[in-house]
Amino acid sequence: MLEIRQIDKQHSGDINIQNEPFELFGKMIPSLENGKWGYDILCFPPEETEEMCFPDENYCFDDMTDSVFLGAYDGEKCVGLAVLQPGFFKYMYLYDLKVDRAYRGRHIGKMLIDAAKETAARLGYFGLYTQGQDNNLAACLFYIKVGFCIGGFGSNVYRHTSQEEKADIIFYTECGKRERD
Numbered sequence: 001m002l003e004i005r006q007i008d009k010q011h012s013g014d015i016n017i018q019n020e021p022f023e024l025f026g027k028m029i030p031s032l033e034n035g036k037w038g039y040d041i042l043c044f045p046p047e048e049t050e051e052m053c054f055p056d057e058n059y060c061f062d063d064m065t066d067s068v069f070l071g072a073y074d075g076e077k078c079v080g081l082a083v084l085q086p087g088f089f090k091y092m093y094l095y096d097l098k099v100d101r102a103y104r105g106r107h108i109g110k111m112l113i114d115a116a117k118e119t120a121a122r123l124g125y126f127g128l129y130t131q132g133q134d135n136n137l138a139a140c141l142f143y144i145k146v147g148f149c150i151g152g153f154g155s156n157v158y159r160h161t162s163q164e165e166k167a168d169i170i171f172y173t174e175c176g177k178r179e180r181d
Contacts, residue, residue: 012061
């Protein structure tokens with residue numbers, strides 16, 4: 001039985017679940033027209049499809065006291081993680097979201113997002129925001145599927161790096177009812 005719970009100091013080792021590869025099979029191309037965001041999808045030909053894996057973060061629970069860690073647990077094994085951080089405005093920042101490769105496709109990411117929205121609302125936020133690389137089409141489409149919308153685009157964030165051809169899409173979602181103002 002899968003369960004989402006906040007990770008406490010006693011289980012702080014669970015915040016360092018390993019990053020695993022994901023497939024890069026296309027690109028989301030956002031557009032802004034008359035104040036409304038939309039997007040097109042560019043699918044890569046099979047010979048241009050590749051895998052990517054982010055470096056492991058090596059989070060330190062004691063150094064991230066403002067963060068909220070939500071874990072997806074199968075028994076006592078942490079198989080998914082959402083890291084939330086305070087935002088500068090009325091949206092809490094979804095800093096990280098990942099699910100163990102063997103558990104993908106079981107709606108664990110959505111369960112973590114739902115718990116993150118509840119946590120953000122309890123803490124007085126109107127919603128969540130996060131970012132996804134435009135060429136991580138699976139992640140971008142996931143955010144759209146679970147109720148996020150495009151709210152911005154960062155075309156210069158990777159300039160002067162090895163990932164210069166990439167950009168970030170900023171996604172937002174509402175929490176629903178907040179417990180405090």
